[in-house]
Amino acid sequence: MRSLTQYRGIVRVVAVAATATLLLAACAPGGSSEAGPASSGPVSTGVGTEPVTLKLLVNSGVDVPFYTALGELFHAKYPNVTVKVDNQDYATLTTNIAHILAGSNVPDLVRVSQLGNLIGDHLLTSLDPYAKAYGWDKWPQSQFDSTRVGPDGKQRGTGSLYAAGAGFGLTGVYYNKKLAQQIGMTQPPATVAEFEQLLAKAKGAGLQPIMINGKDGGSVYPLQNLVMSSADAAQAVQDWNYAKPGASIDKPETVKAATTLQRWGQAGYLPADVNDIDQTRAPAEFLKGNGVFFPSGNWQAPGLDKGGAGQFGFFLFPSGEAGGPSYAMTAAANLGIPAKSAHADAAAAFLDFVQTNDKARQDTVNLGGLVPAGPSDATAPTAPEGSAVAATVSAFQELLKSNGLVGFMADATASIHVNSLIPQTQLLLAGKTTPEAYAAKVQADYERDLGQ
Numbered sequence: 049m050r051s052l053t054q055y056r057g058i059v060r061v062v063a064v065a066a067t068a069t070l071l072l073a074a075c076a077p078g079g080s081s082e083a084g085p086a087s088s089g090p091v092s093t094g095v096g097t098e099p100v101t102l103k104l105l106v107n108s109g110v111d112v113p114f115y116t117a118l119g120e121l122f123h124a125k126y127p128n129v130t131v132k133v134d135n136q137d138y139a140t141l142t143t144n145i146a147h148i149l150a151g152s153n154v155p156d157l158v159r160v161s162q163l164g165n166l167i168g169d170h171l172l173t174s175l176d177p178y179a180k181a182y183g184w185d186k187w188p189q190s191q192f193d194s195t196r197v198g199p200d201g202k203q204r205g206t207g208s209l210y211a212a213g214a215g216f217g218l219t220g221v222y223y224n225k226k227l228a229q230q231i232g233m234t235q236p237p238a239t240v241a242e243f244e245q246l247l248a249k250a251k252g253a254g255l256q257p258i259m260i261n262g263k264d265g266g267s268v269y270p271l272q273n274l275v276m277s278s279a280d281a282a283q284a285v286q287d288w289n290y291a292k293p294g295a296s297i298d299k300p301e302t303v304k305a306a307t308t309l310q311r312w313g314q315a316g317y318l319p320a321d322v323n324d325i326d327q328t329r330a331p332a333e334f335l336k337g338n339g340v341f342f343p344s345g346n347w348q349a350p351g352l353d354k355g356g357a358g359q360f361g362f363f364l365f366p367s368g369e370a371g372g373p374s375y376a377m378t379a380a381a382n383l384g385i386p387a388k389s390a391h392a393d394a395a396a397a398f399l400d401f402v403q404t405n406d407k408a409r410q411d412t413v414n415l416g417g418l419v420p421a422g423p424s425d426a427t428a429p430t431a432p433e434g435s436a437v438a439a440t441v442s443a444f445q446e447l448l449k450s451n452g453l454v455g456f457m458a459d460a461t462a463s464i465h466v467n468s469l470i471p472q473t474q475l476l477l478a479g480k481t482t483p484e485a486y487a488a489k490v491q492a493d494y495e496r497d498l499g500q
Contacts, residue, residue, distance in 0.1 A: 091177045095394045100129045102394050104383070105148070105155040108137045109327060110347045111381075114416040118214065118402050121411070125401065129394055138327075139264060139466045146171060146462070154388040156395045159381070160195070160211045164462020164497075166384070167210060168201030173385040175209040178396040184212070187423045191216075194455055195382055204290045213380035214402040214409075215418030218444050219269050220364045220376055222334065222342040222352065222436065227255055228361070231340065236363035240277050240308070243366050247317045250340045258312070259339025261330035262322035262477060265458060265470045267309070269377065270343045270365070272457050274305030276375040277368035282454050289455040291498055297457070298491035306476055306483035313477040323474045345377075346440035349417040353435045362439035364447060375452040376443075379459060381418055413437060419444050461497035468493035 102122075106115050112135050119131025134155070136144070142161055149158065149171040166172050179185045184192070198207035221243075223233070231250050237243040250257040260266045276282040281301040288295040312318055319325060325333070334342040335355040342348070343365070352360045364374040385395045402408045403422035412420045413429040419441055420429060431438040447453060458465035468490050475481040481489070 091181055091396065092393045093181050093397065093400075095126050095129050095397050097128055100391050100394050102129055102131045102157070102391055102398060103155040104131060104133045104157045104159075105141070106133060106135050106159040106383075107141060107161075108135045110351070110416065111135060111159060114411065117411050117415055118398075118408055121405065121408050122398055122401050125405075126394075126397070131398070137264075139470075142462065143466050149386045149388065154386045154390075156385065156389040156391045157383045157398065158386055160384040161379075161382070162459045162462045162465070163195065163197055163204065163210060165201070166462070167197045171387055172210045173387050173389065173392055175212060175385065175396070175399075178399070179209055182396070182400045184209075184400070191380065191421050194379055194459075195384075211380075211382035211384040212399050212403070213382040213421055215412040215416055215420045216378050216380050216444070217418060218346045218376055218378045218440060218447070219273070219344065220346075220362050220440070220443055222344060222348065223361050223363070224334070224337060224340055225359055225361055227337065227340045231255070236361075237366045239366050239370050239372075240274065240368050244312075247312065247315075247341075251316055256319060256339045257317040257341060258319075259325075259330055259334045259342045260318060260322060260344075261325045261327045262318070262474060263324055263326040265465055265473075266325075266327060266330060266344060267318070267322060267473050267477060268458055268465070268469045269345075271305055271309050271473060272377060273343070273365035273375070274308050275301050276454060277366070277372075278304065279368070279372070282375045282452070285457060286454050288494070289457065289460045291460070296491055297494065298487045302487040302490075303483045306486045309473075310476050310479070310483060314479070318477065322477055345417075346419070346437075346444075347417040349436040349440050350415055351417075353432075353437055357432075358434045360436045360439075362436055362443055364443050364452075373452050374447060375454050376447055377456045378444075378447075378453045379456055380421060381416065413441070461494060463497055464490070464494055 104115055104119065106112065112133060116133045119133060122131055123129060138161070141159065145158065146166060146169060148154065149166065192209050192212065193205045195211035196207045196209055197204055231246060231253055233246055237246055247257040272285065276285055278301040284299065288297050313322065330342065331348050331351055333339060335352065364376050367374055383399060385392050389395055404426060406427045409420040409422065409426060410429040412418050413431055417437060417440065420426065431441060458469055472481065472486050472489055476483070476486050
């Protein structure tokens with residue numbers, strides 16, 4: 049077991065140093081100007097005594113058991129509050145969230161992957177009053193940067209706060225320790241070129257080099273990592289994520305990354321039916337030994353540990369150059385309070401609870417596979433030595449050394465992932481679009497989404 053002191057160091061770095069740099073282009077918290085509504089009237093940190101059903105709407109998959117467990121812990125502290133967890137798959141929820149929040153059957157907390165037009169359309173409650181009431185404004189503030197939105201309702205990293213989460217997701221590459229040993233991997237690859245050599249060795253050994261879910265966007269992860277493996281490209285990606293004026297992804301780095309990913313598909317490094325594999329099948333196949341490598345996020349770690357304890361490792365996607373910095377996509381598992389929530393105070397209490405309660409923070413690691421958010425002096429969770437969970441937390445600490453935290457391109461706008469990145473990456477892997485056309489189309493769709 050790692051010592052509590054070791055993990056306290058990891059998590060405190062996450063809460064202080066990581067959030068001090070999260071994300072790369074993050075700005076300091078802005079003023080009180082808001083594109084959407086603040087909470088109406090005074091807010092309370094109490095939940096009352098009357099029976100309350102707090103409705104959560106989250107993503108299908110890992111989110112369901114994770115938030116169900118957090119809900120049970122919250123109910124144990126506040127017996128009058130029952131947490132009901134409902135779910136939709138990621139693509140459906142991100143596509144329909146605005147319609148849901150504008151409707152008559154509105155949840156009290158909703159998983160918010162992209163803020164998109166939710167702020168300009170006044171569909172989320174500003175959390176600024178709750179941040180002051182609970183003292184979140186005294187915590188390291190950069191952990192909230194990705195869910196601050198400026199007065200224009202578009203540019204992120206400044207302005208008012210609209211969502212918060214239990215912990216941070218992180219992407220990298222899982223590997224099957226036994227299969228990696230078979231192809232001579234003694235340590236994680238230091239460069240993209242070394243990684244490609246390992247992929248070739250795996251293919252030559254009759255193994256499936258990479259398992260990945262192209263049906264619902266998993267193949268976008270290595271593509272973004274390939275973009276960021278080029279010098280200075282990570283900052284450009286972050287500017288794009290935060291809707292900085294003039295930001296563009298239609299650049300040589302994107303074309304190069306798309307060319308590489310397409311070549312991997314043509315070489316058989318990706319599954320032949322990659323575009324038919326979803327986020328449920330991919331980890332199941334990987335657990336069965338179908339794949340030496342599995343590019344994905346730390347939310348997969350608990351399931352991998354449960355299915356094959358000690359069998360899987362994790363490393364950050366390698367740099368384009370030897371000795372170069374590593375970059376990874378990271379974002380908080382954010383929940384927002386809809387403007388129409390019937391129980392906003394109880395919802396805010398839940399947000400505070402999941403970030404500060406010791407058991408909730410441990411579940412954030414064990415069940416969510418996430419690095420906990422919250423105050424810098426919070427109790428640090430633990431994880432078994434040699435587990436995939438421990439490896440992802442250690443990787444996060446390693447990432448801090450290179451100041452390499454970047455947001456997901458998939459979260460840049462409300463529809464960019466479902467309507468552009470997924471279909472265009474599928475076309476790329478099917479050989480039905482070119483890398484140049486890919487970069488141009490994604491940028492055009494982005495500008496359409498932003499109304500530029």
